[in-house]
Amino acid sequence: MNVGWRWCLRGFAILDTNANAINKELIMRVLVIGSGGREHALVWKLSQSSGVDRLYCAPGNAGIGETAQTVDIPPDKVSHLLQFAKSEKVDLTVVGPELPLTLGIVDRFEKAGLKIFGVNSQAAQLEGSKAFAKRLMQESRIPTAPFVVFNDMKQALRYLDLKGAPCVIKADGLAAGKGVTVAQTREEAEKAIVEAMKEEIFGDAGKTIIIEECLQGEELSMMALVDGNTVFPLALCQDHKALQDGDRGPNTGGMGAYSPVTHFGGELESEIVDTVLRPVVRALRKRGIAYRGVLYAGLMVCGGRPTVLEFNVRFGDPEAQPLLARYTGDLLLTLEAVVDQRLACIESQWDSRAAVCVVLTASGYPGSVRSGDIIQGLDSLKAFKDVMVFHAGTERKGDQVVTKGGRVLGVTALGETFPKAVERAYEAVGKIRWEGMHYRKDIGHRAVRKAA
Ligand SMILES: Nc1ncnc2c1ncn2[C@@H]1O[C@H](COP(=O)(O)OP(=O)(O)O)[C@@H](O)[C@H]1O
Ligand SMILES: [Mg+2]
Numbered sequence: 074m075n076v077g078w079r080w081c082l083r084g085f086a087i088l089d090t091n092a093n094a095i096n097k098e099l100i101m102r103v104l105v106i107g108s109g110g111r112e113h114a115l116v117w118k119l120s121q122s123s124g125v126d127r128l129y130c131a132p133g134n135a136g137i138g139e140t141a142q143t144v145d146i147p148p149d150k151v152s153h154l155l156q157f158a159k160s161e162k163v164d165l166t167v168v169g170p171e172l173p174l175t176l177g178i179v180d181r182f183e184k185a186g187l188k189i190f191g192v193n194s195q196a197a198q199l200e201g202s203k204a205f206a207k208r209l210m211q212e213s214r215i216p217t218a219p220f221v222v223f224n225d226m227k228q229a230l231r232y233l234d235l236k237g238a239p240c241v242i243k244a245d246g247l248a249a250g251k252g253v254t255v256a257q258t259r260e261e262a263e264k265a266i267v268e269a270m271k272e273e274i275f276g277d278a279g280k281t282i283i284i285e286e287c288l289q290g291e292e293l294s295m296m297a298l299v300d301g302n303t304v305f306p307l308a309l310c311q312d313h314k315a316l317q318d319g320d321r322g323p324n325t326g327g328m329g330a331y332s333p334v335t336h337f338g339g340e341l342e343s344e345i346v347d348t349v350l351r352p353v354v355r356a357l358r359k360r361g362i363a364y365r366g367v368l369y370a371g372l373m374v375c376g377g378r379p380t381v382l383e384f385n386v387r388f389g390d391p392e393a394q395p396l397l398a399r400y401t402g403d404l405l406l407t408l409e410a411v412v413d414q415r416l417a418c419i420e421s422q423w424d425s426r427a428a429v430c431v432v433l434t435a436s437g438y439p440g441s442v443r444s445g446d447i448i449q450g451l452d453s454l455k456a457f458k459d460v461m462v463f464h465a466g467t468e469r470k471g472d473q474v475v476t477k478g479g480r481v482l483g484v485t486a487l488g489e490t491f492p493k494a495v496e497r498a499y500e501a502v503g504k505i506r507w508e509g510m511h512y513r514k515d516i517g518h519r520a521v522r523k524a525a
Pocket of ligand 2: 383
């Protein structure tokens with residue numbers, strides 16, 4: 074990248090300084106918040122930016138610790154994180170997970186005059202309250218399933234009697250990916266309503282619920298960066314939520330993902346931007362809410378048309394792993410441009426190859442998991458070309474890496490074609506083992522079928 078281009082990206086304040094001063098200006102201390110595969114991919118990509126001087130990650134994991142200095146502060150300890158960023162003179166903080174965003178970390182950092190990448194607490198309602206998101210969509214005619222919001226269980230059950238099954242019951246608030254039941258029978262739906270509203274299994278997050286129409290179709294997600302005005306579309310992704318091959322078994326945080334998704338044809342991407350992403354940013358702006366950060370639309374393609382299932386306000390995980398593996402732009406400059414509202418200056422740059430991420434999970438996942446199993450084979454993968462092993466639930470114990478959590482690793486591979494990326498990813502997966510390790514053998518199956 075030439076210096077003139079950098080000037081455009083960084084604004085004109087440094088235009089008349091000499092080259093050394095520019096270099097000094099470009100050297101930054103960056104803090105990434107989170108500890109999953111998504112954050113490892115962010116750290117990995119940020120470490121390739123020439124402008125990054127020191128990279129911290131709170132709390133990070135064993136893999137992240139090889140590239141960034143890990144800091145033992147959990148993502149929900151906003152005051153501690155702020156204190157750390159101040160004392161270490163962090164120039165930019167990048168927030169991975171949703172919880173600190175809904176807790177208002179961006180508002181706190183900005184008030185203290187610190188630069189931070191992520192949405193503020195008002196914008197975070199788009200993920201933090203499904204009722205808020207659904208009403209916003211309804212008001213701004215963004216395609217989504219018909220729905221009714223309930224605060225009272227008796228009324229919800231009466232509505233269920235009227236409507237019957239199948240239907241979808243959703244807890245309003247954050248429920249770690251467990252708050253949605255796609256009910257095929259009335260009994261299942263009733264159970265979900267009672268568990269959320271009477272037994273309060275999701276705490277306050279389930280006191281309000283949504284009952285919505287069950288949609289049929291193929292799921293897809295699209296992420297974009299938004300700087301308040303400009304929508305910078307990222308590539309389409311598909312993830313695999315079910316635990317077992319053939320989309321069977323319980324839902325998980327995600328067993329794998331791939332990008333790009335080409336089998337719907339080229340029109341779909343611009344249709345999503347025009348009918349979903351831009352309208353939601355506009356609708357929020359009308360309410361006085363500036364959206365700066367990642368906008369993630371979870372979609373169902375019904376009869377060729379994108380319909381919104383939900384919005385997230387951060388990178389999807391595992392989707393971020395294949396996505397960032399393909400991003401060839403400078404991530405630091407791109408994220409900074411979001412914060413500084415200069416996204417219109419950034420060129421979208423992608424590796425034309427396909428990327429596939431296979432998630433490896435620990436024994437017991439998605440239920441209660443066993444931790445502390447020794448992971449073998451990681452070193453042998455360092456020599457693998459175009460394979461990135463992103464860590465999630467891992468921890469270093471002496472000279473060994475052990476499991477610590479449900480989703481343990483995301484093995485991400487690039488390939489000239491989808492089948493090649495899939496083959497490379499599984500070849501790498503074959504080198505790794507620990508007791509109780511599980512993974513799906515059919516990640517990318519739809520894209521592979523279409524590529525055949
Ligand atoms: N209206 C719907 N019709 C059919 N399936 C749905 C519907 N809404 C959600 N789902 C299914 O439930 C999953 C989780 O729902 P989502 O709204 O994405 O919530 P979360 O990710 O917060 O759990 C979706 O990925 C999809 O498989
Ligand atoms: Mg979802």
